[in-house]
Amino acid sequence: MRLICPNCDAEYEVEESAIPDTGRDVQCSNCGHAWFQLPPEIELALEQEEELFGQVAEADPAPAPAPPPAPSPVAEAAPVTASAAASAAPQPADPEAVLAAAARSAPPAPAPQTAPPMAELPRRPLDDSLMAILREEAEREAAARRIEGSAIETQPDLGLAAPPAAAPSATAAGSGLAGAARRIAQMQGIDPDAPPPAPPRPAARRDLLPDIEEINSSLKGSELPVADLSEDRSQTPAAEARGFRSGFALALMVAVLLLAAYVAAPLIKAQIPALAGGMDAYVSGVDGLRLWLDGMMRAATDMVRGLTAADAGVAGG
Known part of the structure; x- marks a missing residue:
């Protein structure tokens, strides 16, 4: 319609x-x-x-009935007889005749009017993609209703309580969100029905362990530095000993030269008069050093003797 x-x-x-x-x-x-x-x-x-x-x-209203004519005055009413009164009384009308007359006077009933046939308006066809989305939505809603109507299978032998039924509003909201997510995925060119990507396979045991060849190559490369280090360590004591000997010999030579200069000071002053002042100062310094060492030795000797005497007194007492 x-x-x-x-x-x-x-x-x-x-x-x-x-x-x-x-x-x-x-x-x-x-x-x-x-x-x-x-x-x-x-x-x-x-x-x-x-x-x-x-x-x-x-319709025009019926004309109003004319008023009855006024009775003419008479000088004296004539006596009315019973027969005249009966003939003068109005006769009752027939009901069937009255209904027939009313039907004839009524206007004819109008013929029923039929509405002209209405031409169907052209319907604009829907896009194929929109029809596919609508069909998917209808199938999803039907599947959701079937799932809601179906009974939930339980295992009574485990003693678990039956889960509460999902609220219709929550189910409808979830289906609406799922439909919106599917439409967004289709707009982005992603197939919502495609299976999820497979998880990456765990690495093989061979890949988890280190490569033996790499370990061997690293060990071979470190052999030379170790050998060099051992050679350096073997050479270090000899060099140290050589340096110690050289230093000791140099110190001994200097001491011998100083002692020879102290002993030969008079001869050097006689042979080289210009060095007389320096040699006198040198001899005085060495004599002062000898006196200082002699004093230190005497003090140390006295201290040792005092300690020894104290220990002896304690032992004798």
């Missing part, structure tokens, strides 16, 4: 089963106007009834 918006004259084609016999409220998607819609046959009957009662109401 066709619905026409009384506000913007927009036309819609709907199924006749969409409008019940009692009517329903409909709203125009173009202008938002809402009105109460009845089935076509009921609307037609109401229109015919309105037209019929409207014609009866609009």
Whole structure:
């Protein structure tokens, strides 16, 4: 059937089963106007009834009855006999005759008006991708309803309580979110039904262990430095011993030269008079050093003797 918006004259084609016999409220998607819609046959009957009662109401009213003529005055009323009174009384009208006369005087009933056949409005075809999305949504909703309606299998022998049934609102919200996620994936060119990628395979045991050849090559490369280190270590004591000997010999030679200069000081002054002042200062310094060493030795000797005497006194007492 066709619905026409009384506000913007927009036309819609709907199924006749969409409008019940009692009517329903409909709203125009173009202008938002809402009105109460009845089935076509009921609307037609109401229109015919309105037209019929409207014609009866609009018909000319019947003329008012003329007033009865005033009785003429008479000088004296004549005596009325019983037979004359009976003949003068009005006779009751026949009911059937009255109904027939009323039917003849009534206007003829209007013929029922039939609505002209309405041509079907062309429907715009939907896009194939949109139809596919709508079909998937319908299948998903049907599957969700089947899952909700099916009983949950439980194992009573485990002693587990049956899980609570999911709320319809939560299930509907979850299905709506899943549908939105699928549409977003399709817009991004991702197949939502594709299986998830397989997890990476664990590395083989051979790959986890170090390579023996690499270990051998590293060990072979470190042999030479170890050998060099051992050679250096073997050469170090000899070099140290050689250096110690050289230093000791040099110190001994200097001491011998100083001692020879001290002993031969008078001869050097006689042979080289210019060195007399230096040799005198040198001899005086050596003599002072000898006196200082002699004093230190005497003090040490006295201290040792005192300690020895104290120890002896303690032992004798």
